[in-house]
Structure formats: C-alpha cells, structure tokens
Amino acid sequence: MISLEGTKSEITGPVFGHGMLNPLDNDLILNYAKPGEMPIGPRILVHGRVLDERGAGVPGALVEFWQANAGGRYRHKKETYLAAVDPNFGGVGRxxxxxxxxxxxxxxxxxxYPWPNGVNDWRPAHIHFSIFGHGFQQRLITQMYFEGDPLIWRCPIxxxxxxxxxIRRLVAPLDMNATIPMDxxxxxxxxxxxxxxSTFFENRPEGN
Structure with missing residues (x-):
C-alpha cells in the first residue's frame, strides 16, 4: 500500500454526491477562475474510460480529481511549499x-513538488483520482502520471x-488524436x- 504519512495534500480530496454536478465541474480551467481571467500553465485534456475486468465500460461512475497547480502547489491552508498560489485555479473537479x-x-x-519526507525527494506531476459507483463496495483512489516525466521512477511513493x-498502467500517454489544435x-x-x-488503487492493495 502506498504510504501517505506526513503529506496532507496526498490525502485531502473532494467528496461529492451523484446529484451535485455543475456545468463547470469537469473544467478546472474555468471552475475557479475570476471573470475574464485564466489560471497559469499548459492547458490539457484528460480523458479515458472506467472499465470492468472484461473491458466493458462502467456507466454512471462518479470520477473525482484533484491536483496541484502548474507550480506544484495545492490550494490548501496548511500547504508549506513555497511555490505561488494561483488565484484562478482551485484544482478540484468531478x-x-x-x-x-x-x-x-x-x-x-x-x-x-518536493516531498517533505526526504532530503531531496520530489513528486512527479500527477493527478489524484477517486472513483465511486452505485455497485461499488468502496471509493477507489489512484493517481495518474504523465508520459515522459523522469521524476516518476525516482519518486519514493x-x-x-x-x-x-x-506503475506503467498509472502513466497516461500523450494522445495526439484528442489534442485540441492551438489550445x-x-x-x-x-x-x-x-x-x-487492474489499475493500482492505493486503498485496495489486496485487490489489485
């Protein structure tokens, strides 16, 4: 099981219900931005499918996600990393x-961002995911990393x-077929x- 000790931003995620979706919940670029402003950093689209063991799609699953900003900082009151807070980026969605x-x-x-449990340990760029559905026994937690990031294989977590x-199944490949030109x-x-x-789930190591 992945140890989360000592890293509050690794365990603090959104908790939502199925009937609470808003139109901008899956647009982290706009859902916290002030009118006429935008968050700083490269804009990306993340997409995929939630699948069962046979490869069939699972409809109606609630997918939640949370992340640091482009500078590696979470919008968290007790965050200690010195990178700047982006006032136009909340970092949570569903x-x-x-x-x-x-x-x-x-x-x-x-x-x-630097991981405080080591002298010079860094966490690679990543996005946290929570998956929950009507037929689930528990909420499932995992992380997604980005193809080509050299910090992945150095990360203690x-x-x-x-x-x-x-590990490779946690790394999202670049998908040029879904890229939005000039955006x-x-x-x-x-x-x-x-x-x-199966995807590796942090809270279900015995079932992976």
Missing amino acids: TITDETGYYWFKTIQPGP VKTVPDEDA MRAYKFDIVLRGRR
Missing part, C-alpha cells in the same frame, strides 16, 4: 461516466507500487477496476 464508461475533463498540467507493469494537449487514462490488468 464528472460522471457516460453509457460507455467514458469521462473527460479540462485542466492545467500540474507541476512537480511510486517505488512502493509492487511492480513495474502496475491543449490530451492525455488518455483508462481506469480498470478489477482483474489482472
């Missing part, structure tokens, strides 16, 4: 999968994932709930 299990959201690519294949890059991240190719 969406519900469609009938095919598909989800998407727009955001700012998060930055890396990533190193606690049991095998390299499980944002796209990354694809499928979340497999069960089975041999």
Whole structure:
C-alpha cells in the first residue's frame, strides 16, 4: 500500500454526491477562475474510460480529481511549499461516466513538488483520482502520471507500487488524436477496476 504519512495534500480530496454536478465541474480551467481571467500553465485534456475486468465500460461512475497547480502547489491552508498560489485555479473537479464508461475533463498540467519526507525527494506531476459507483463496495483512489516525466521512477511513493507493469498502467500517454489544435494537449487514462490488468488503487492493495 502506498504510504501517505506526513503529506496532507496526498490525502485531502473532494467528496461529492451523484446529484451535485455543475456545468463547470469537469473544467478546472474555468471552475475557479475570476471573470475574464485564466489560471497559469499548459492547458490539457484528460480523458479515458472506467472499465470492468472484461473491458466493458462502467456507466454512471462518479470520477473525482484533484491536483496541484502548474507550480506544484495545492490550494490548501496548511500547504508549506513555497511555490505561488494561483488565484484562478482551485484544482478540484468531478464528472460522471457516460453509457460507455467514458469521462473527460479540462485542466492545467500540474507541476512537480518536493516531498517533505526526504532530503531531496520530489513528486512527479500527477493527478489524484477517486472513483465511486452505485455497485461499488468502496471509493477507489489512484493517481495518474504523465508520459515522459523522469521524476516518476525516482519518486519514493511510486517505488512502493509492487511492480513495474502496475506503475506503467498509472502513466497516461500523450494522445495526439484528442489534442485540441492551438489550445491543449490530451492525455488518455483508462481506469480498470478489477482483474489482472487492474489499475493500482492505493486503498485496495489486496485487490489489485
């Protein structure tokens, strides 16, 4: 199991219900920005499907996400990293999968940040995910990393994932087919709930 000791931003995520969605909940670029302003950083689209062990899409799953800003700082009262707070970026959102299990959201690519438990340990850029559905026994928590980030394989938290294949399944590849020209890059991240190719979930290590 991934140890989260000592890192409050690793355990602080949104908690929402199925009937509470707003139109901008899956647009982290706009959902906290002041009128006429935008958050700082590269704009990206993250999309994929929530799948069962047979590869079938899971409809109606609540997908929540939270992250640091482009400078690697969370919008958290007790955050100690010296990077600046972006007044136009809240870093939290949610969406519900469609009938095919598909989800998407727009955001700012998060930055890396130092991990306080080590002398020179850094967390790679990542986005936290929570997945919950009507047929779930528990909320499932995982993290998504970005293809090509050299900090992934140096991160002490990533190193606690049991095998390299499980780590690779947490890394979202660049998806040029979904990129929006002159606007944002796209990354694809499928979340497999069960089975041999299951996504690694931090709160369900015995079931991965």
